[in-house]
Amino acid sequence: MIYLELFWAFFKIGTFGFGGGMAIIGLIYENIQIFTHINQYQFADIVAISQTTPGPVAVNAATYIGYLSAGIGGSIVATLGVAIPAFLIVCVVAIIMERHKKSDYIMGVINEVKPATVAMVALAAITMSKPAFLTERALGSNIIGSISTWASGVDVIAIIIALLTIIAIGKFKISPIKVMIVMGIAGALLGV
Numbered sequence: 001m002i003y004l005e006l007f008w009a010f011f012k013i014g015t016f017g018f019g020g021g022m023a024i025i026g027l028i029y030e031n032i033q034i035f036t037h038i039n040q041y042q043f044a045d046i047v048a049i050s051q052t053t054p055g056p057v058a059v060n061a062a063t064y065i066g067y068l069s070a071g072i073g074g075s076i077v078a079t080l081g082v083a084i085p086a087f088l089i090v091c092v093v094a095i096i097m098e099r100h101k102k103s104d105y106i107m108g109v110i111n112e113v114k115p116a117t118v119a120m121v122a123l124a125a126i127t128m129s130k131p132a133f134l135t136e137r138a139l140g141s142n143i144i145g146s147i148s149t150w151a152s153g154v155d156v157i158a159i160i161i162a163l164l165t166i167i168a169i170g171k172f173k174i175s176p177i178k179v180m181i182v183m184g185i186a187g188a189l190l191g192v
Contacts, residue, residue, distance in 0.1 A: 002070045003077045005035045010062045010081030015089070017082075021057045023117055025124035028061055036069050044131035052180065058082050133158050157190055 009031040017024030029043050038046070050060035059079055066078025100106050134153050161183050168174040 002035060003073060006066050006069060006074050006078045007081040009034065010058075010066075010078045011085055013058060013062070014082040014085035017058060017086075018113060018117055018120065022124040023120035024058055026120065026127045028058065028065075029127055032065055032069075036065065038065070038068070040127070041131045044128055047128060052184070058086075132162070161186060 013024060013027050013031055017027050025047055029040075032038060032043075046061055046064050047057065049064060050057045053060050059082055062078040062082040063075045066074035066076070068074075070077070097106065133155055165179055165183055168179045169176055
């Protein structure tokens with residue numbers, strides 16, 4: 001029964017998770033609650049692991065959550081659940097786009113999906129912000145004490161790392177991989 005629940009949950013995510021990657025984080029979190037008791041902090045850890053491992057976030061998260069829920073079989077079922085609809089949808093969309101690439105209707109659909117995708121990415125940011133910035137285990141709390149945590153658990157160092165990441169990637173165009181490695185090392189050192 002758990003295999004069917006895993007497959008169905010991730011099949012829905014794969015089918016309706018437009019925008020991919022971070023855009024479907026909120027959708028993943030909502031759909032996994034029926035068969036696992038992962039809180040926002042644990043989910044933030046899963047997303048972080050999914051981001052740092054090769055492959056799409058949805059596939060990595062499905063594999064990890066499937067394993068936590070039902071072992072290796074759960075990993076396989078959840079991964080297939082999220083991948084099959086995406087594969088089929090891309091095949092159908094490619095055929096339609098090739099046949100009707102000059103259609104106003106097709107271009108209208110593409111233009112209207114863009115704002116929905118932005119909204120889904122915003123939902124992912126909201127879903128991930130609480131465990132990233134409001135936490136009981138503040139970065140640097142072992143090194144600099146209560147300075148990094150104030151105002152009901154706001155993690156100042158985590159906010160600084162997020163801002164530095166935005167500046168490094170957005171303004172200075174530093175490779176996200178390099179920034180992720182540097183910030184991961186900084187987080188490891190501050191988390192000691």
